[in-house]
Amino acid sequence: MEKILLIDGSSLIFRAFYAIRNLSTKDGLPTGAVYGFVNMLNSAIKQIEPNYLAVAFDKAGPTFRTREYAEYKGTRDKTPDELNSQFGIVRDLLDSYGIKHFSLDDYEADDILASLSRKANEENIESYMLTGDRDYFQLIDDHAYVLYTVKGISQLEIYDKEKIKEKYDGLSPKDLIEIKGLMGDSSDNIPGVPGVGEKTAIKLIKEYSTIENIYENIDKIKGKALPKNLLENENLAYLSRKLGKIICDLDLGIEIEDLKVQEENRQELYEKYKALEFTGLMKEYSPEVEEAHDFDASLLAKKDYKDLINFIEKEKELVFDLINEDDYIKEKPRYLAIKSKDNKVYTLDLENDFELFEKHFKSLFESDKIEKVSFDIKKSIVMFDKLNVQFSDNYQDLMILSYLINPSGSYSLQDLGLSFLNVEIKALDEYLGKGKKRINLSDLDQDQLLEYQANNLFVISKAKKLLLDKIEEMEMKDLLYKVDLPLVKVLADMEIYGVESHAKEFEKLDEEISAKIENLENEIYDQAGEKFNINSPKQLGVVLFEKLELPVIKKTKTGYSTNIDVLKKLEDKHPIIPMIEEYRQLAKLKSTYIDGLIPMIGEDNRIHSKFNQTVAATGRLSSTEPNLQNIPIKTEEGRLIRKGFFAGKDKKLVSADYSQIELRVLAALTNDENMLSAFEQGIDIHTKTASEVFKVDLDEVTKLQRSEAKAVNFGIVYGISDYGISEDLNITRKQARNYIDSYLDSYPQIHKYMEDIVEIAKEQGYVKTMFARRRYIPELSSSNFNLRSFGERIALNSPIQGTAADIIKIAMINVYNRLKKDKLQAKLILQIHDELIIESPDNELEKVKKIIKEEMENAVDIGVKLLVDVEVGDSWYEV
Structure with missing residues (x-):
């Protein structure tokens, strides 16, 4: 059939x-x-x-x-x-x-x-x-x-x-229509008969089959409340059945x-899944691909190393692949593969052949005359540091090249092979078996190891020229060589050095927060009149909406919603609500940050976060394992977590933060005279905007007006809608729209820029930062209104956010190089969006403060003065 x-x-x-x-x-x-x-x-x-x-x-x-x-x-x-x-x-x-x-x-x-x-x-x-x-x-x-x-x-x-018969106590599918009439459906807001739940409805339909029969036999139904409810709500029963049928x-x-089932368009699906970054599905629908079998691989023998070194020195290029067991931050590298002439690949076992590596190959990686070529160079620099290799600044990173060409893509050698060479190579977990929690290279036999690294080098060596040609075509050579490639070394050194942090500080904070959580629990139980599981939405819903009889804001199929939006709307209805909100904040603080950070502290009493420069399509950096860019700042308890990060002995932390850099970039991009004038005169930009929007003198702007103007300023930067501003400020959408319209009237060049940049993006398919970083926006050509609107927001905010990200990167490179040039012991240790943090010895403090301010404020000339606020303290909390 x-x-x-x-x-x-x-x-x-x-x-x-x-x-x-x-x-x-x-x-x-x-x-x-x-x-x-x-x-x-x-x-x-x-x-x-x-x-x-x-x-x-x-x-x-x-x-x-x-x-x-x-x-x-x-x-x-x-x-x-x-x-x-x-x-x-x-x-x-x-x-x-x-x-x-x-x-x-x-x-x-x-x-x-x-x-x-x-x-x-x-x-x-x-x-x-x-x-x-x-x-x-x-x-x-x-x-x-x-x-x-x-x-x-x-x-x-x-x-x-x-x-159905088994699930509903012997009933047939058609009986479920009658059930719906009696019990209703809260998710669809079908009323049903009040007081009749699923058990009662099933019992009635089993006995009487239909709603009509129930009412014909109403005098036979036992009890007082049920017959009364049925009679009083007969019209609801029939209405509910009609709605549910x-x-x-x-x-x-x-x-x-x-x-009839049609043949799918595999090429279209491949392209669409690639754009959506569904890597597994993309591979499933990838076009016919070749396998990489061109390279001849073997373990490096002592008789081969001289020829290999001669080849590298002659070519002035070292194409390599470096792999380790698991976490590159913690563990030494294990196998190094190097490309030689005639597509020959040699692999060194660094554990067993370390003397050979140290004597003959270490200097090649330290030489400025030889360009090192690989994929994800930062990872290699961090691993080589454990072998005391001072990796030189002459390198080429194909991961960075791939990212610049397509900042919204996914980045692995497998993706690179498919995208640029139409070649399929295996990922490491395809050899080791997916689902393994830890990579154990001993599970690989020698042939698998050699094949894996040879295939990696095949893709690296074959793709390099293609990628560099593409970078030149896209006019991004300056961005590559002056920003993104130099930054790799900076980030690697930050990962190697880490941030001073002691478990006892977090344990002390853990005790304080745990005590607050316990006190809050007891207060919540007192308000509720009973003990219950506060973390259970179902139990909390019963307490709030049945026992305390608070107004129901939203229902789900499983009960009452108790999410953050619901609690916000109930804050003034009962004292238990603020307690629950605070309880949740503290519980998350404890589980996500305190409990999460303690295991990340290394034997050197430092946390070594990983800094990623190929994650955000705007060009912004991100931080993982742990995410140090996401430490809470809005609550005092959240800020206290920063006490766990501090300077080492006889040192201080120096924090330098760009002042309103994205708004300064907006002024520069749009050349809006009104905003440029405010920055030039040193007028607080949010006060200036409030003065323009609310039509009052600068000295008459209230705190509330400044706060609302600030929301509009940043709303424009991030492409937020009138709906978003109305939600942020708790005002009507009409008021929010009026704010935006008044803002655009006050800053006409910004208004023009917003219109023009969307049209430019539609015409060329991408937008650029001041430094030529591209971001493609396929959503602008979508037939779906919401997708197009999303694309318009990207077109508006990407040049602003991306330019600000480029500036902070340039500043990082300049600060890093200046510290080295002046032979200081101070180290750049953190970047938190618009903020840089240096760990400085006490005796270098004044020099470091001067350097960081100078280098950040003079990183680039965009036509608007960049201002930096510098703070000093013993801990991140203090700065």
């Missing part, structure tokens, strides 16, 4: 969105719902092997159900913007899969799919409806099944008549034959 797979696109996207919340591309495009949807789609196709396929979506706007009952689905929140944008991406992917998708005025997705299911069954075709919505259970029949999502999105389970006989003008 042939099969049709019918997919409720809206249900699956919502389910995927809440199952995968934090997935996005490097440029911030949310993709979790798309990823979850695609995985469920592929799993269902594999499981069912359908002959026909169709997807239905709910259409925005009223339906016959809302006309019947205005409050239908009335308690649902507005669809989040980060979810809205993903619907268009899913539809676009379905087109590449060759899958038809539909939506219909006045009806919902389940009505469309139910009608297609019945039509297919009449043509003797089995139907499988893929959904996360239990309403579909009413449609199950002899040849109609529901493929239901369980365990988030990881498992799909087939429901048939027997499974899925329409099965729509004339859609679609023939089942039109839904």
Whole structure:
């Protein structure tokens, strides 16, 4: 029997969105719902092997159900913007899969799919409806099944008549329509009969079959409350059944034959998954690729090393690959592979052949005359430091080249091989077995090791010229050689040196916060009148909305919502709410930061974070393991965590922070006279903006007006909408819109820039920073409004954020080089967005303060004076 797979696109996207919340591309495009949807789609196709396929979506706007009952689905929140944008991406992917998708005025997705299911069954075709919505259970029949999502999105389970009978105490699928009429549905705001839950509804329908029969036999129903409730709400029972019943006989003008499974467009899917950074799916749909077998690999023998060294010195180029067991911050490198002439590759076991390396090869890595070429040079510099190798400044990093060419991509040698050479090579975990928590190179046999490193060198050596030619074509040579490549060495040294930190400081803070948490727990229990699990949303919901009878803001399928937005709206309703908010903040502080930081402290009493320069599409740096750029600053308890980071003995920390650098960049990019004048005269820019927006003299600007002007200033920088500003300031969207309009009137050149930059981005497909860093914006050509709007925000803020990021990088390089040139012991140890931190010996302090201020303020000339605030202290908290 042939099969049709019918997919409720809206249900699956919502389910995927809440199952995968934090997935996005490097440029911030949310993709979790798309990823979850695609995985469920592929799993269902594999499981069912359908002959026909169709997807239905709910259409925005009223339906016959809302006309019947205005409050239908009335308690649902507005669809989040980060979810809205993903619907268009899913539809676009379905087109590449060759899958038809539909939506219909006045009806919902389940009505469309139910009608297609019945039509297919009449043509003797089995139907499988893929959904996360239990309403579909009413449609199950002899040849109609529901493929239901369980365990988030990881498992799909087939429901048939027997499974319904088992789950609902012997009832049939059609009985579920009657159940819905009696008990309603809180997620869809279908009222049902008050006081009738699932157990009572099942019992009544088992005995009387239909709602009509219940009312015909109302005098036989035992008890006082139930018959009374039923009689008083008879109209709600019939209304709820009507709302909950899925329409099965729509004339859609679609023939089942039109839904026959089509051949997918693999090239389109490859390109789209590449743009979405779905690496696994990208590989699955990658074009036919070659395998890298051109290189002859062997272990380096003593008889070979002279020829290898002669080749390197003649070519003035050392192409290498360095690998280690696991964490490059903590462990020594294990195997070094070097390319020789005639596509020959030699591998050294650095553990067993260290003397050979130290005697004959170490000097090559330290030589300024020889260019070292590899992928992710920073990692190699950090590892070589453990072998006392003073890596020279003459190097080429293909990871950096790849990033500059496509800052929104993913970066591995495997990706590089596919993208530029159409060559497929294996990642290390493909040799070792996925899922292993730790890489153990001893699991590799010799042939696998040699093949892995030879393939890496094949890609590195073959791709280098292609990438450099592309960089020249894109006019980014200055950016490469003056900013991003020199920065690699700076970041490597920061990782090697680390930040002084002692566990006892965090343990002391842990005691203080744990005591506060315990006190808060007791206060919350007193307010609630009982003990309960504060971390359980279900138990907390019962306490807040049933016991304390606070107004219900939002309900979910599993109960009451108690998220941060809900608690914010209840702050003035009961003293328990601020306590719960503070409890959650402290609990997160303890688990994420204090408990998370202590294990990161090394034997040298320093934390060695990893600094990444190929993560953010804007060019900004990020920090991981641990993320030191995300230490809380808004609460006193959060700031206290910075007490755990301090200067070493007889040293101080020097912090230098750019003052409003992004607004200064905005003034420079737009050449807006009003803003330029404010910076030139040293007028506080937020006060100036408040004066312009609220039409008052500078000395009459209130604190509130300055605060609101500040939100608008940074809102413009980050491309925020009137909705975003209204949420931030707790004002109406109309007020927020008026603020923005007044701002744009006050700064006409900024207004013009905002219009022009979007048009430029649409025309050329990308925007640039002042230093030629590019960011491509494919979203601007999307047919989806939300995606285009997202692209416009990127076009607005990328040149500003990217230029500011470039300036801080140049400053880092200049500060680093100046400290070396002046032969100081002081070390650059941290970069936190617009702030640099140096650990300085006490006797160098005045020199260091002067150097950091000079080098940061004079890093570049953008036509607007850059100002830096310098602070000194024993700890990060003090500065």
